[in-house]
Amino acid sequence: MNDAMYQSILEHAPMGYAYHKIVCDEAGKPCDYEFIEVNPAFEKLTGLFGAKILGKRITEVLPEIVNDSFDWIRFYGDIALNGGKKEFDQYTAALNIWCRVLAYAPKKGFFITHFIDITKEKTQLEELNNFFELSLDFLCIADMDGYFVKTNRAWEEVLGYSCEELIRTKYLDFVHPDDVQVTREVMNRLNEQNPVVNFTNRYRAKDGTYHWIEWSSRPQGKLVYAAARDITDRKKIEQRLERRMLELTRPAEDTSTIDFSELIDLETIQRLQDQFSEATGVASVITLTDGTPITEPSNFTRLCRDIIRKTVRGCQNCYKSDAAIGAYSVDGPIIKRCLSGGLWDAGAAITVGGKHVANWLIGQVRDENIKESQLVAYAREIGADEDDVLRAFREVPRMSIQQFEKIAKLLHTIANQLSNLAFQNLLQARFINEKRQNEKEILYLSYHDYLTGLYNRRYYEQELARLDKKENLPLTLLLGDVNGLKLVNDTLGHLMGDELLIKTARIISQVCRKDDIVARLGGDEFIVILPRTAGSVIEMMIDKIKSLAAAEKVGGLAVSISFGYETKNNEAEDIEEIFKRAEDDMYRHKQYESTAIRPRPK
Known part of the structure; x- marks a missing residue:
């Protein structure tokens, strides 16, 4: 290479070039370096022009370099004196740019640097990292x-x-x-x-x-x-909705498994119960039909909450009382003394479609007819502290029976409204479920062949368009045509013809892989889309399908299928042309094959 050509290359090179001589102190350690040659790309990248810097030292050109966090003089001195080659990315504070640098020593005491400005690249990377972390x-x-x-x-x-x-x-x-x-x-x-x-x-x-x-x-x-x-929260909501939908779509007569909490939102009913108790001054709770609480108690008295229900027998009696007072009644609320303590209670049944599913109980009030002696005797019966029972009894709110009856009637009205709401939810859920099932069935039928259960032509065409991409090459189309379908239909009837198609579909699906698309195009024609599959694999699949088909019989005749295939290996190839060649290949084989008599020509 002559000097003119060498100089031309340097002048037109896109990357910066600089040739330096290392300067050492008396101890032989690098203390500076001198510019000997630079190219125009270097001048453009750094703003340092050869006319001003050649023959000068770096500490003269960029005095602040000695304060840089990276020791450039020592780094380049090591390369110039000891040889070697290093490539790295480094920020230059003196020039305020990021550089990708290649440094090497052509001979001892000298070094050459090639570098490009990667500030933009580094800035973009930093921005991406910021978004990455944020x-x-x-x-x-x-x-x-x-x-x-x-x-x-x-x-x-x-x-x-x-x-x-x-x-x-x-x-x-x-x-x-x-x-x-x-x-x-x-x-x-x-x-x-x-x-x-x-x-x-x-x-x-x-x-x-x-x-x-x-x-x-x-x-x-x-x-x-x-x-x-x-998406954990979303999944929990979906699972809850699925459970609720399942609950709401159970047969109406199946009350043993109905979950009240799935019929009506518990948070809403708890809030309604709390507000009812606060407004009326009575205790309140909603239970299952056997008296087991569903909601948290509202405004319960200390006598019931902390004493009677804390004893085994007292709690059992409370459940029995709530089950009895909350029983279904067409005549209005049931109002009677609690079976566990004798306070006034009332109950209204919550129903769904006439089926009793829950009880709403209120009460824990007393009038002048309830005697302290009765509570003392009950305390002995359930094993509670008599003095504590008396003190708690005296804290129970007083209410006339006439006022309590008015509140109980209001409760009955609200319980009826809840029953209607629950029934509406049930009907709505069944409507939604029926609609969903119909939509699923319509969607299934729109993409599946009604007879064989395979995908239909519509789905095949959509999937072929989706899979006809570079990443799925080699993409192979395998066409199959059932031999003798017309003969079977004409001699044995269409039911036997249908059986032949169903068996053919099952055999092909059995051999194909999970990601292959198996479809019935119509009549006696089937097609398989095989992504990332070369022709050598197809021959083995055809042999296996034919082997399985030979073992099957319909009306005494062996199942026989003629196949043809073509593979798209190049992105530029037209998939319609691939289909046409596969179809021609299938018909060519069909000329040689009758019902499992002649072998497939290779």
Whole structure:
């Protein structure tokens, strides 16, 4: 290379170039370096022009370099005196830029630097890192071996693991045991360079609890980039709604399993109960039909709450009393003295479609007819402290029976309204459930063949458009045509023809893989879309299908299928042309094959 060509290369090179001579002190240690040659790219990147700096030392050109956190003189001196080559990214405070530097020594005492300005790249990276850390969602980068490479702070805030604990840890180690297999399948898809969207599994937090996580992941080379979010609260709501829907859609006559809390929101009913007690001055609780409490007691007296119900016998008597007083009555509320203490109580039944599902009890009031002697005797009966019972009895609010009856009638009206509301919820839920089932059935039928249960032409066409992408190459279309269907229909009847199609569909599906799309195009034609599958695999699949088909008979005739296939290996190829060639291949084989008599030509 002559000098002119060398000079031309330097002048037109996009990266900065500088040739330096190291300067040492009396002890032979590097203390400075001198500019010998620079190119225009260097001048443009640094703002230092050769006419002003050549022959000068760096400490003259940039005096502040001695205060830089990085010791450039020592670093370059080591290379100039000891040889070697180093490449690195470094911020230069004196120039206020980030540089990617390649430094090496052409001969002892001299060094050359090639560098590019990566300030923009570094700034963008810093901005991305800021967003990475500020994101409320989980963000992570993992390798194809299943190890975390980088995570953000959201992991620590939600699951409790620091970034340091997660890095170089396998993410399968945190997955719920029941979700490991499906997570492995997703990992295999990512390894095949297929993106995954809206995948959910459960992750173990540091405190041992499991969180539902929803993922979207995209592979790129040997790394997987993923964003995820904690959907545990959403899952709990969904599960609660599913339980409620299940409860509401049980047969109306099945009262043994109806859960009142699923019919009416407990928080709402608790608030209503509390406000009722506060407004009327009576105690209140809602129970199951056997007297077992559903809600938290409202305005209970100390006598009932802290004494009678704290004894075994007293509590049993309370449950029996609540079951009896809360019994269903068409004539209005039941008003009578409590079977466990003798205070006035009233009850109204809550029903669903005429079925008794809960009791609403009020009371714990006294009038002048209740004697203290009666309470003392009851205290002995249940094993309670007599003096404590008397003190608590004297705290029980007084109320005339006429006033209590008015409150009880109001209770009965409200209980009837709750019964109507519960029944409306039941009817609405059944309507929604029926509509949902109909929608599922319509959706299923819109994408499935009614006879074989395979996908239909409509679904096949949608999936072919979705899968016709570079990442799914080689993409193979396998067409099959049932031999002798018309003969079977004409001689044995259409029911036998249907049986032939059903058996054919089952055999093909049995051999195909989970990710393959198996569809019936109509009549006697079937098709399979096989992503990332070469032709050599197809021949083995055809042989296996034919082997299984030969063992099946319909009306004494062996099941026979003619196949043809074509593989798309290049993104530029037209998928319609691939289909046409596969179809031609199928008809070519069909000419040689009758009902399982002639072998398939290769």
